[in-house]
Amino acid sequence: MKKPAYTIRLIFLFLFICEFSFAQEVIEISDNFQKLRVGRKHLRIFKDETSQMTLKELLQVSNDKFAPPKDDSPNYGYTKSVIFAKFSLRNQDTKQQEVLLEIDYPVLDDVRFYLLDEASNIVKEYKTGDWLPFGQRELPTRNFVFSLPLEPYKTYTVVLRIKNDSTVSFPITLWQPDNFWKAENYSMWWFGIFYGIMLVMLLYNLFIYLVLREPSYLLYVFNILAIILFQLSFNGIGFQYLWGNIPGFNHFNMPLAASLLTLFSLGFSRLFLSTAIKQQVLDRVFIVLIAIATVNIFLSFFITQRISLRFATFMVLPSAIAIIYGGFNALGQGYRPARFFVVSWLVYLIGALLVALRGLGLAPTNFITTYSIQIGSAIEVILLSLALADRINTLRKEIAQRALEKERLEKEKEREMREVMEQQNERLEQLVTERTQQLFEKNKQLTDSIQYAQRIQKAILPSKDILIRYFPDCFIYFKPRDIVSGDFYWFGEKDSKIVVAVVDCTGHGVPGAFMSMIGNTLLNQIVLERGVTRPAEILNQLHQEIRVLLKQNDEESSKDGMDIAVCVYHQLHHIVEFAGANNSMYLVKNGELTEYKGDRMGIGGVHKNENEHFNNHIIKLSNQDVTIYMATDGYADQFGEKSGSKFMARNLKKMLTELSHLKSMKAQHLEINKTMEEWRGKEKQLDDQLMIGFRISASASRTHAEISSKKDVLQRKVEQPFKFTR
Secondary structure, three states: OHHHHHHHHHHHHHHHHHHHOOOOOOEEEOOOOOEEEOOOOOOEEEEEOOOOOOHHHHHOOOHHHOEOOOOOOOEEEEOOOEEEEEEEEEEOOOOOEEEEEEEOOOOOOEEEEEEEOOOOOEEEEEEEOOOOOHHHOOOOOOOEEEEEEEOOOOEEEEEEEEEOOOEEEOOEEEEOHHHHHHHHHHHHHHHHHHHHHHHHHHHHHHHHHHHHOOHHHHHHHHHHHHHHHHHHHHOOHHHHHOOOOOOOHHHHHHHHHHHHHHHHHHHHHHHHHOHHHHOHHHHHHHHHHHHHHHHHHHHOOOOOHHHHHHHHHHHHHHHHHHHHHHHHHHHHOOOOOHHHHHHHHHHHHHHHHHHHHHHOOOOOOOHHHHHHHHHHHHHHHHHHHHHHHHHHHHHHOOOHHHHHHHHHHHHHHHHHHHHHHHHHHHHHHHHHHHHHHHHHHHHHHHHHHHHHHHHHHHHHOOOHHHHHHHOOOEEEEEEOOOOOOOEEEEEEEEOOEEEEEEEEEOOOHHHHHHHHHHHHHHHHHHHHHOOOOOHHHHHHHHHHHHHHHOOOOOOOOOOOOEEEEEEEEEOOOOEEEEEEEEOOEEEEEOOEEEEEOOEOOOEOOOOOOOOOOOOOEEEEOOOOOEEEEEEOOOOOOOEOOOOOOEOOHHHHHHHHHHHOOOOOHHHHHHHHHHHHHHHHOOOOOOOOEEEEEEEEOHHHHHHHHHHHHHHHHHHHHHHHHHHHHO
16 A cells, blocks of 8 residues: 555656746747747746735845746736736847737736846836726737847846736737738738628618517627627727727726626527517526626626626626527427527637636636637627528518518628628728838838938048049949948048048948948047047047047947058158058058058957057058058958858958059959959848058159158248248
């Protein structure tokens, strides 16, 4: 006897260990991410019994106090506790991604969303719920949807604080935005079909009532109205499109609609089955249930939703049982229309029971338990319509005129249904067209703004004519990745020294363009206004100015800045000075290329050694022509279509060496452009590309020096009389 007991204890110990060793997984968001249901292997739940805990207090709670939900769609039924749910996710892509978080249960009172970084700092927070106007939601959707901006290779924690006066259910799904909107449009299409069917059935039965003046049809019309009203609240469509500016309407509307549905279902069944004549005992039960439903209708305006909705939910089961029991009795008595009646209510009962069990926390949240009452309602409405039609066929044997009228009405019903469906399709097509036009207009506005920014950027940056003035044989290869560029070039002349700079700012597109404007302005100040012409000192001052402007006081501040290569040509002495921040300069003489490497530190940010400064290279030029090249990393880092790899710096230096035999820099420019186009193929351009090349002629330098010397002598002669008179 001891051995089985020992085995049972081992089994329970194993299950206990498995439960608590269920490690929480971090959700990884890759570049091909589509959709993910956040389930029990990702999610951890904490129940705040006091309902007073703040986020700061929650973060101090140890992880062993959090527990995974029972299934992948958390449902805690009718609870007064505040539910905190959290999970972690990480962006595995090299670029920022946007992910949408959806809570597929639109009737929650209070939902608070927090996005925390690795240091538990709040990156984003949002408060919503059906006690707040619909217009305050982050995204205009029937469910609660939040946008998660995820930086590359960073881990985030999502915390949800949920409180509800009725069922606390919150199925969580992460979406790629395009997939979410496709799914949302698809679900709205199905909702359109559902409400279209309900509306057609309502109008059809109302029409029959107006023709026949049969009270059962009028009660059935009110029954359909109650179904529509309840479903509009339950799936959030009503809050999105009808009463979004009336927060809290759902709190009395849902129990009110549920009680009305019970009331009219019982009243319709009494008339349809003629229980007052054929089933008198059951008729008394119907009267009692109708009285209870009527009381709950009035109480729903005064008591809390928790009590009234729970009461209305408990009323579903006895009412459905009484109705189905009456239907089977009528069927046993040979009442032919009861066939459709029984089948329709069985289908509806199954759907209602599943929703009720879900609301009480006794059934999981999934597609079936969420939409079963809608599917059951649609089938019930159609089948009850058939039951009523069958009842008319039965009456036709006694009253020929009513039978003929019924046939006409059926044809009218089919025509109206087709018309309504066509109208729905036309409306959907119109909505798609309008949305497409809106997106096109917004995209055009954005593109126009960026193109205007491009014109401003081109106007501010120096003209190529300045470089040609001093170096007639030169080229500028400049290909921004986007409309505006984070790479830029700069020229200037001070004291017979020609300064040429090639700059690669942090980022590209609009952010990079902002940095390029800052860099251009600072270079104008440092070189042209302050007269600094030593390349290393230009970089040192540029680094300090960037740090001051961007408030880069410590390692926690922004890392924005730039990589730069600065070349200064002394016309009088025929020498070149160079300094670089992560960028090199290439000098080609007699077909041989020499690389002058820049320092391995950038402009901006906090350097490891604040006393470290940029180094200056001085190159004395012989009486020979030399060619100088400077480039950003966009050309070397470009991936090729055929090889799938980067172009690389070694291939760039090899190409420049081979091109040195061409006499014209213009010809070199054409070859450089052709090489890149063939290399890239159909591959997307990854970064801005900038390269400058210019040839220094020994004879030209002497000519410039003589002109500059004569200008200095003339200037001294002009100034001498003024000095004498003073």
